[in-house]
Amino acid sequence: MIQDFRLPDLGEGLPEAELVQWLVAEGDEVALNQTIAEVETAKAVVELPSPHAGTVTALHAAAGDVIAVGSVLISFDTQGADAAAPTPAAAEAPAATAAPASAAPEAEPAKAEPNLVGYGAAPRGAARPQRRSRAVAGRPAPSDTAVLEAAPHDAIQFGDITERPIERPRSTPPVRKLAKQLGVDLALIEATGASGIITRSDVEAYAARVGATAPSSAGATEAVDPAPATATQRGGSGERTTRTPIRGxxxxxxxxxxxxxxxxxxxxxxxxxxxxxxxxxxxxxxxxxxxxxxxxxxxxxxxxxxxxxxxxxxxxxxxxxxxxxxxxxxxxxxxxxxxxxxxxxxxxxxxxxxxxxxxxxxxxxxxxxxxxxxxxxxxxxxxxxxxxxxxxxxxxxxxxxxxxxxxxxxxxxxxxxxxxxxxxxxxxxxxxxxxxxxxxxxxxxxxxxxxxxxxxxxxxxxxxxxxxxxx
Structure with a gap:
């Protein structure tokens, strides 16, 4: 069964939000309340939890898109996923009180469509689901020692390379966006500041050192000038000005x-x-x-x-x-x-x-x-x-x-x-x-x-x- 998740009202009365990044991809198995995306409103960056358990079938927006509240954001195939998860009442009911097979089952109430971030919070003490990172083309997955202090809300695993979960490096949305543009894996970058947060200069320095590559629309890679980015470079080769959308x-x-x-x-x-x-x-x-x-x-x-x-x-x-x-x-x-x-x-x-x-x-x-x-x-x-x-x-x-x-x-x-x-x-x-x-x-x-x-x-x-x- 395909379930669409629409961008909810984030409790601020704002009509739209910008998609900062997806934390899942099409084909991923997603658990209930797993963080699936980060969106930036005019007030803050907010994490969106998944209201369904199932398989991601479609992502209806890309990073950087501005999405109106109520627009479809992501679609899930929940066939068997919701049914497999027992309700708390069913889990606690003793076997002796189970309804006889001949009894007609009561109609299950329809699930309420979530309207706020945090809808359907996980039970206290429940472990948060982990997401898996994707290997960067042409580069081996990072070792545990390359991963620094991370935001406490999310942990990742590097596919089948290691079974020990490690946390994603701490950074801000603009820095993550820059790293994505340069094709740089933040897990390989060491923060130079005392706060332990990866900055734009850290990303640019790493890109200059290794000659980072950015993916083209065809899926291949193109060489990126290792020199630190300037306003002209960000605006495009030869441009004398840079235009930045007024948002957030x-x-x-x-x-x-x-x-x-x-x-x-x-x-x-x-x-x-x-x-x-x-x-x-x-x-x-x-x-x-x-x-x-x-x-x-x-x-x-x-x-x-x-x-x-x-x-x-x-x-x-x-x-x-x-x-x-x-x-x-x-x-x-x-x-x-x-x-x-x-x-x-x-x-x-x-x-x-x-x-x-x-x-x-x-x-x-x-x-x-x-x-x-x-x-x-x-x-x-x-x-x-x-x-x-x-x-x-x-x-x-x-x-x-x-x-x-x-x-x-x-x-x-x-x-x-x-x-x-x-x-x-x-x-x-x-x-x-x-x-x-x-x-x-x-x-x-x-x-x-x-x-x-x-x-x-x-x-x-x-x-x-x-x-x-x-x-």
Whole structure:
């Protein structure tokens, strides 16, 4: 029996998604809930689990295609596969209670068509199915030692060469797409960065070293220039420009920023503060053996300061509900942390950040950053934020005028910490100095409220001990 699987509504209200890559091929045997593909929406890369067990008969789209929600994505032959899998009730029923042969069987209810990713989740503790990689033409399958740390959600086996499952290397969708274009097997590439994630430069360096080949439409291979790819090469030989479709995170970010800039009247105020006490605190915490597994930095201290200041200035933690004609004040803080990724800017948020300690905030920020760099930030991670922080100082920038995330009242930009002459206790001394920039929605917050909020954040960074006095 042929079953079609249509691209479901991914729970975001988005009309389409781009197919990043297939994890199965025609003729593959697929288990229920096995990951069959990765698709990229305007918010995140999402894994699609299979709603059926059976044989893949047709793939109705190719990597890079933009597919409308409701369109047929893949077809399965489920003949015998669904029937062979016993239902939990049948497995648990004792033999003595089995219905007699003469009894007419009850009609089996029709299976519901899945409408969300994750439909029909596997029972807790059940092992996830493994997928098999395909050998690259003209090259032997990689050894176990060539495979590095992988995303924990998926494991692969190399055909009949080894029976021990190994995990696929960690990388982002654009890097996997580049590797596919160059005909490079990611399992043979060693990540050079400390994060263990394979980057574009890793792929290009490997391709240059081995003279990678890319498959032609006829199935043969063509030599690829081993030189690192440039904008001209990506756009085609001899071209002076490169055109990239506006889609995914970049498209959503642009729409959100335009909407915010022309809806909420932005005001930005700046304050430069001596944060030497904060940098000294961070240095002392790094020397604490009990905290060696926690990376506490200026961003974590600023996050704590923001949570404390929002409690004193709730206008910065509110939302303008134009439809209802109301101002919605939040009594919790879902703190957004802007993260730059290969797919564009994402702003996942830390839920109920007001209840976390400094160490817990540092761990949460680190987790968000690692997930974002790996391209695994989910749509749910980016929804429901109430206030955001962007750390432009990591790029050596002193200040900026950040644009407010839609639905929020403010965003704080942290500038670079610089060692420079500064007045201290009536004398000139070298101090650690940082510029803070706060943008806020002037419909919700007036100049006095915004300035007092920024001053409170700066006071904590000047004297972290002041955090003991705030609530």
């Amino acid at each position: 995170v970049r498209k959503l970010t642009a729409e959100a920023m335009v909407s915010s800039a022309f809806t909420a009247p932005h005001v930005t105020v700046f304050l430069t503060a001596d944060v030497t006490a904060t940098t000294e605190l961070i240095a002392s915490l790094k020397n604490d053996r009990s905290l060696q597994d926690h990376k506490i930095g200026v961003l974590a201290v600023a996050a704590k300061a923001v949570c404390l200041a929002l409690g004193r200035h709730p206008g910065l933690n509110s939302r303008w509900d134009d439809g209802a004609g109301e101002i919605v004040e939040h009594h919790y803080v879902n703190l957004g942390i802007a993260a730059a990724t290969g797919r564009g800017l994402v702003v996942p948020n830390i839920r109920d950040a007001q209840d976390l300690t400094l160490v817990e905030l540092a761990d949460a920020i680190r987790g968000l950053a690692e997930t974002a760099r790996a391209g695994k930030t989910t749509p749910g991670d980016m929804m429901g934020g109430t206030f955001s922080i962007t750390n432009v100082g990591v790029f050596g920038v002193d200040a900026g005028t950040p644009i407010i995330n839609p639905g929020e009242a403010g965003i704080l930009a942290l500038g670079a910490v610089r060692r420079q002459p500064w007045e201290h206790r009536g004398e000139i001394a070298l101090r650690d100095v940082m510029t803070l920039a706060l943008s806020f929605d002037h419909r919700l917050v007036d100049g006095e409220q915004g300035s007092r909020f920024l001053a409170d954040v700066a006071d904590v960074l000047r004297e972290p001990g002041r955090a003991m006095l705030l609530r």
